[in-house]
Amino acid sequence: MDNVIYYYTTKGKKIHEFTPGGDITCIEPFFYNPKQYYGLFVVVGNEIRLYIDYLLVDRIKSEAQVSWIKFGGLGREEAVLIIVSKTGSLAVKMFKRTAVLDDKEFLKNNGGLQVMKLTIPKKTKAFVSQGMREKTNADLIFKIFQRDLFMLKLYITKSYAELQSSNLASLGFSDDFSAIEVQVDVLGFGPMFRVVINMSSGKKITLRNLKIMFSYNKDLYSMKNDIIDICYLLPNYPQSLVVPVEAKQLATGQSGDICMKIMESYQLPALIPPSKQKPLVTHAFTMPVCETDFLE
Incomplete structure (x- = not known):
């Protein structure tokens, strides 16, 4: 034995060591919950020393060489130290409830050397403990980060899918839907608006004999041509249409949606009932509110 006491964490990392200055017979942990005292008893020869926070705070001298000690509860007392000497004698010492343990004994035995315990702010302790936790659990924290990132991407994908399936996005009802790309922009402050429709055929085929039909609230808007x-639509060649729209309700400031359907010519309402119509593309867009005349 090298007569050195080592302190380790629960994970086996050494944090401190010191030499009591003699042959160590045995050691015993010390704890007193009412005052939150936690320390270590060290038996050196016929002397029992108590260390708290690596400092010597108290000592008990025995007449004979100490064989072993035990600290704990006995009967109604919760802090009792049992001392057994090599001669076979047994001694029981009770911890005083009014006892105050500090580093006075340490200062006394070191010629008044000013050794003070460093006071660390709470925020600094929290920062250091957080840093140690991140260092020791780096793999787990990284896995949690990857999981949260995946869940965020999944949430964004679901939200985008819901947006695409809402009434404000384009919906396709046939196999030709993927061959038509539609983009709608509304320009103007009102009461006259310009609806710019950009269309193109995304495949290597030319689409022919198509019609655009608009459905809207006749009390709010008026258009010269509803159809x-x-x-034809050429592949990868955008075609633009400008449709004028006039707003009727200027005083109320109401606005509504306009639904645009692209369908083949033989599916017009005059030829096929609405229940059997299958438009290629349906696109709904919301009209802006008319601005007041700021020149008045």
């Missing part, structure tokens, strides 16, 4: 003919 527009499209002779």
Whole structure:
């Protein structure tokens, strides 16, 4: 034995060591919950020393060499020290409830050397403990980060899918939907608006004999042509249409949605009942509120 006491964490990392200055017979942990005292008894020869926070705070001298000690509860007393000497004698000492343990004994035995315990602020302790936790659990924290990132991407994907399936996005009802790309922009402050429709065929085929049909609230808006003919759509060649829309309700400031359907010519309402119509693309967009005349 090297007569050195080592302190380790629960994970086996050494944090401190010191030499009592003699042959160590045995050691015993010390704890007193009412005052939150936690320390270590060290038996050196016929002397029992108590260390708290690596400092010597008290000592008990015995007439004979101490064989072993035990600290704990006995009967109604919760802090009792049992001392057994090599001669076979047994002694029982009770811890005083009014006892105050500090580093006076340490200062006395070191010629008044000013050794003070460093006071660390609470925020600094929290920062240090957080840093140690991140260092020791780096793999787990990284896995949790990856999981949260995946859940965030999943939430964004679901929200985007819900947006795409809402009434404000384009919906396709046939296999030709993927061949038509539609983009709608509303320009103007009112009461006259310009609806710019950009369309193109995304595949290597030319779409022919298409019509655009608009459905809207007749009390809010008016259009010159509710049906527009499209002779053909060329592949990867955008085609633009400008449709004027006039707002009627200027005083109330109401606004509504306009639904645009792209369908083949033989599916017009005059030829096929609405229940059997299958438009290629349905696109709904919301009209802005008319601005007041700021020149008045």
